[in-house]
Amino acid sequence: MCIRDSCDTGQVFNVGGNAFVLLVKVSDRLALHERIDAIQQAMTPVFELQNFSLHINVQMGIAWYPEHDRSGTKLLEMAGAALHPAQLKGLPMLEYDDSMFRTTVERLELINGLNNAIRENELVLHYQPKLDIARGIVTEVEALVRWQHPQYGMVPPDKFISLAEQTGFIHELTLWVLDTVLQQYRRWRDEESIVLPIAVNVSAESLRTPEFFDVVESALERNSLSADAICLEVTESVVVDNPQAAIAILDRFQHKGIRLAVDDYGTGYSSLAQLQQLPVNELKIDKAFVTNLTSRQADQVIVKSTIEMAHALGLGVVAEGIEDAASLEWLQRHGCDTAQGYFICRPVPADELVEWLRQSHYHDRRPRLVNAE
Numbered sequence: 016m017c018i019r020d021s022c023d024t025g026q027v028f029n030v031g032g033n034a035f036v037l038l039v040k041v042s043d044r045l046a047l048h049e050r051i052d053a054i055q056q057a058m059t060p061v062f063e064l065q066n067f068s069l070h071i072n073v074q075m076g077i078a079w080y081p082e083h084d085r086s087g088t089k090l091l092e093m094a095g096a097a098l099h100p101a102q103l104k105g106l107p108m109l110e111y112d113d114s115m116f117r118t119t120v121e122r123l124e125l126i127n128g129l130n131n132a133i134r135e136n137e138l139v140l141h142y143q144p145k146l147d148i149a150r151g152i153v154t155e156v157e158a159l160v161r162w163q164h165p166q167y168g169m170v171p172p173d174k175f176i177s178l179a180e181q182t183g184f185i186h187e188l189t190l191w192v193l194d195t196v197l198q199q200y201r202r203w204r205d206e207e208s209i210v211l212p213i214a215v216n217v218s219a220e221s222l223r224t225p226e227f228f229d230v231v232e233s234a235l236e237r238n239s240l241s242a243d244a245i246c247l248e249v250t251e252s253v254v255v256d257n258p259q260a261a262i263a264i265l266d267r268f269q270h271k272g273i274r275l276a277v278d279d280y281g282t283g284y285s286s287l288a289q290l291q292q293l294p295v296n297e298l299k300i301d302k303a304f305v306t307n308l309t310s311r312q313a314d315q316v317i318v319k320s321t322i323e324m325a326h327a328l329g330l331g332v333v334a335e336g337i338e339d340a341a342s343l344e345w346l347q348r349h350g351c352d353t354a355q356g357y358f359i360c361r362p363v364p365a366d367e368l369v370e371w372l373r374q375s376h377y378h379d380r381r382p383r384l385v386n387a388e
Contacts, residue, residue: 302336
């Protein structure tokens with residue numbers, strides 16, 4: 016937060032945790048940038064504290080007096096609104112503008128609304144089929160949570176899952192998803208004679224919680240279902256952050272008989288050494304490598320090598336982000352096991368999925384794929 020003045024003094028206030036407010040008087044933006052550079056350079060060295068090496072990264076959100084506002088409270092809110100996108104973009108500093116305030120207001124409203132989302136029946140699950148490429152049948156679906164917000168409409172998960180993790184709501188959300196998924200599995204089985212395991216995305220925060228295994232086990236028991244009713248999808252970044260802890264946790268699920276998949280594979284930079292130790296059943300190749308598969312040779316090399324490596328390790332391979340027949344044909348020729356994407360079916364509500372399965376004759380449907388020559 017900056018006050019335009021010729022004076023070169025400043026004050027620092029701790030406002031909680033690792034957050035500080037710097038109140039500084041500078042003559043212009045150049046002077047401010049010089050001050051920020053000096054702060055960044057002062058934080059560059061590695062600090063030794065009780066045999067620990069500390070690396071400090073400083074990022075700043077900036078608001079000007081009187082340009083942005085004359086109220087200290089408002090200026091503080093504006094500086095905070097600028098700090099959030101600076102952190103997301105990895106920038107050392109970012110100045111406030113009005114679009115940030117609108118984004119922050121929406122973000123705060125979403126955070127406040129999370130507490131009531133379950134109680135008000137605003138959360139819904141959509142389901143996307145996974146196609147066994149060789150057999151031409153759907154063998155599993157993935158559950159994807161959506162938030163039908165009364166003001167903002169259908170809110171996608173990438174807008175509120177991180178907020179749920181930050182506020183601690185993720186545990187309540189995960190429990191709701193597990194119960195809803197297992198109840199849906201039973202309805203499909205008992206009322207429609209459809210037996211389809213359902214994949215559930217597990218957040219890093221949930222996986223790090225010691226009680227999470229018990230939560231999943233209790234949900235299965237509460238719904239009188241066996242472990243093969245679900246598959247848990249964990250992001251590759253969870254493994255990279257703490258591989259030994261991840262392996263220990265995943266081992267418990269594997270021994271329980273719950274299938275495990277590494278989601279978004281290729282974006283987390285996990286090593287082959289880590290991968291071969293993981294007690295998982297399949298890799299999901301991130302859509303970033305699949306969407307333009309037929310037009311980018313580099314993507315083809317990555318996907319082909321991933322399929323071969325995974326099979327050598329005894330793992331199945333799911334390619335997500337299939338948007339055209341040519342990509343599906345390419346994946347069939349190169350031995351990919353499972354395909355998922357808009358070309359096959361978009362994520363849809365449970366009743367629409369049943370209708371889609373009936374119309375597609377998924378029990379015996381075999382897509383017309385081009386055979387390898």
